[in-house]
Amino acid sequence: MTAKIALEPPTHTxxxxxxxxxxxxxxxxxxxxxxxFLPAVEGQPPTPAGPTLAEQTLQTLANVKAVLEEGGASWDDVMMIRVYLTDVDHFAEMNGIYDTYFDEQGLTAPPAARTTVYVGLPAGLLIEIDALAVLDH
Amino acid sequence: MTAKIALEPPTHTxxxxxxxxxxxxxxxxxxxxxxxFLPAVEGQPPTPAGPTLAEQTLQTLANVKAVLEEGGASWDDVMMIRVYLTDVDHFAEMNGIYDTYFDEQGLTAPPAARTTVYVGLPAGLLIEIDALAVLDH
Amino acid sequence: MTAKIALEPPTHTxxxxxxxxxxxxxxxxxxxxxxxFLPAVEGQPPTPAGPTLAEQTLQTLANVKAVLEEGGASWDDVMMIRVYLTDVDHFAEMNGIYDTYFDEQGLTAPPAARTTVYVGLPAGLLIEIDALAVLDH
Incomplete structure (x- = not known):
């Protein structure tokens, strides 16, 4: 049985x-x-965690993690992380935030592969991240 | 047996x-x-369905679907859809077209995940889409 | 047993x-x-193979291949290749290099699917490529 199930964390917009x-x-x-985006608030439009790269990166990673956990997975199961930034000058700062975040996650498996490219995003958003995971079973 | 097979719909360019x-x-x-691109016509170069986002989005989705079906899959098997647009201002219109299209597909499984980013594409093209599917067996 | 293992070719930066x-x-x-990037040299920062698209494309493909081989895979196992270019005008030239490269690889399976989009990359880099492979077992 391999039904496709949707993963919708209750706090997500x-x-x-x-x-x-x-x-x-x-x-x-x-x-x-x-x-x-911060956790959804009924009657309010989706709101970024803040205007800074640090605020948005940490909230984005938290949002990815919530989806993983909704599906019974963890960062250790993640094979690929795609990072979309809007500005090449954000690369070093994002890497610092990224490394600190994952240092604190207590990974027991090797870190995922990653691709980072620079694209356009809707106004006010500085980063977008998606992820592919393979679970043990 | 897990041979890799190519999926080439006969109408594709x-x-x-x-x-x-x-x-x-x-x-x-x-x-x-x-x-x-419209179905290939012998002796003619690939031709977009039209200049508008609506025309190109619907043709692109039809082209993705044709490849899925060539491989024995359907939209219900799709895990991830990557949408590449050229203009952030196209997001709302594309979402409307996308929703109407999928409403008409009669999906029985939850919709795929999706990432939309804004990139450059060859002149005249407003949208590109790729997809990853996991079949039942 | 499906442990996640890191693939780090010894020559990679x-x-x-x-x-x-x-x-x-x-x-x-x-x-x-x-x-x-050329093979790492201790004490030196990562250095591109050259300023041209041809030099960088061939080195990038070699770098992808090294990771595949580190994991016991080959180009024949690759399902998807994502090519990120910085300039739409590079498409035709890249395709020529790509085709010649793969002609020389002696593939026995059908070629991978591919998506090419145009994004920003760090200064001096003209191409980035990632790949997803499915091995036989």
Missing amino acids: TPPARFSHGVRKGNILQVAGQVG | TPPARFSHGVRKGNILQVAGQVG | TPPARFSHGVRKGNILQVAGQVG
């Missing part, structure tokens, strides 16, 4: 279109592109 | 390089980046 | 953050975004 924040089928789990 | 429009190996199916 | 050049878990292998 409603996706702006007909897609899931994450899906799992068998041992494959895909997290949709997450941004630095 | 020939890829501009040595890649497959899709491949399947075991229960994993990957669709290459599709754009809004 | 150290990643600039806490990620792996590649990871394998079970029969899934993901190669991180590779660029055209």
